[in-house]
Amino acid sequence: MIKIYAKLCLAVLALSPAIIFAQAGNVGVNTANPGSTMDINGSLAANYKAVTTSYNLTSSDFHISYGGTADTVFSLPVSISGDGNFKGRIYRIKNNSNFKITVNAAAPETINGNISISVPANQSVELVSTGLSGANSTWEILSMGTIVNNNMTASNGLTVSGTDVKLGGTLSQASDIATAGNNLSISGTGKVLVGTNAVPAGAASAKIVIDNGTTNGALQIKDGTQQLGYVLTSDANGLATWSSTVTTAFANNWTPYAGTLVNPYTGGTGAAGLNTGVQVTIPAKGWYFFRCGIAINSDCNDYFFYINGIGDVWRSYCGSNTAAFIFPRDQNRVLYFAVPGTYNVLAGKTNGIVPVSFNAGNPSFYLDFVKFQN
Structure with a gap:
């Protein structure tokens, strides 16, 4: 009887939501002895x-x-x-x-x-x-x-604050971020600090700061170009690779000139900027050792080979009023190139004397070079 009464009451409530219903005691659905205010022995559905x-x-x-x-x-x-x-x-x-x-x-x-x-x-x-x-x-x-x-926790580099899980905390296990071909960006005006949480003096404009205290070896970069004694150098776009600070000039790795030598001294006046037909290709900025030799038979005149804006590669000063081979014919120079590229070797002389002979003796013309320091 109680079950039928309870069902009838629920039906009335469902059909008449404005009706106020009050009852002392418990109501049971499919239970003869309800132990709670509403005791349902079966499934319950809600919206x-x-x-x-x-x-x-x-x-x-x-x-x-x-x-x-x-x-x-x-x-x-x-x-x-x-x-x-x-x-x-x-x-x-x-x-x-x-x-x-x-x-x-x-x-x-x-x-x-x-x-x-x-x-x-x-x-x-x-x-x-x-x-x-x-x-x-x-x-x-x-x-x-x-x-x-109330039992929510955060770990492995995360911290929980109330219902907020924040980035920052103890890294409790080894972690790997697999980018799967996607870029990982750190933007904004902040810095990336490693080994410290304070920006040190002199790092106001730095984006990455590594502080390893007094322990050597704060940075390691391996790209296959690293070798003992190498330094990190940059190209024009800021791409860095490892390179040697010194290359011995006596390792038989000389680079010869390119082009075909022509006689630049056929004119009857003194001049500079004369075409020699010779070029050198410099692969990287740095200091280069040049050696050059040429045979010129002439009376008093100053003859020179040079690279514009860089310096002489060979020069001889007037030493005789009668025709003779200019000497010293073999010369060495140290030149610095700030920018790699192909450079023309030019010639000049100080007066209008035309040599009796040009590159007709020993040695025949040679010019080669080697890099020895960045």
């Missing part, structure tokens, strides 16, 4: 709703599933003080998307003291109304995902 956009929760909601394609916002109802207060109302929100749901309390109300909470992708939250209104914690988090909020 299920699926949405794909932002949503305002209502009095008829219980479980809301989100399956949208962008971040969205759910808004909780305004609390009621006095008649109509819905203290104990429970909402379950499930995020079935790859995006974030922001759940907002109606200002100035809060959720566990926060104006809003986030439900990450494929997570859920369960909220209960405290019955409070105004600037109070009108909603409490019963559970979040599969972790009860």
Whole structure:
């Protein structure tokens, strides 16, 4: 009889929501001896709703599933003080998307003291109304995902603060970030500090600071070009590789000139900028050792070979008023090139005397060079 009466009451309540029903004692459904105010021996159904956009929760909601394609916002109802207060109302929100749901309390109300909470992708939250209104914690988090909020922890480089999990903390295990072809960027005006959390003196404009204290070996770069005694050098675009500071000039790795030598001294006046037909190709900036030899039979004149803006590679001064081979014919020079490239070797003389012979003796013309220092 009690079961039939209880079912009839529930049916009346369902059909007449404005009716106020009060009863002392417990009500049982499919149970003869209810032990609670409402004792149901069977399944229980509540409203299920699926949405794909932002949503305002209502009095008829219980479980809301989100399956949208962008971040969205759910808004909780305004609390009621006095008649109509819905203290104990429970909402379950499930995020079935790859995006974030922001759940907002109606200002100035809060959720566990926060104006809003986030439900990450494929997570859920369960909220209960405290019955409070105004600037109070009108909603409490019963559970979040599969972790009860009060027991939530963060580790391996993360720190939990309330319901907020922040970047920063003790790295508790070896970690690898697999970029899978994606770029990992650190932008903004801040710096990346390694070995310290304070910017040291002189590092105001630095973006990366490594402080290894007094221990040697704070930086290691391996790209296959590293060798003992090498230094890190840069090309014009700032791309760095390892290179030797010194290359011996006596290792038989000389580079000869290019082109075909022509006689630059056939003119009857003194001049510079004369074409020799000779070029040198410098592969990288640095100091180079040049050696050059040429046979010129002439009376008094100053003859020279040079690279414009760099310096002489060979020069002989007037030493006789009668025709003779200029000497010393074999000369060495040390020149610095700030920019790699191909340079023309030019010639000049100080007066209009045309040599009796040019490159007709011993040695025949040679010019070669080797880099020996950056």
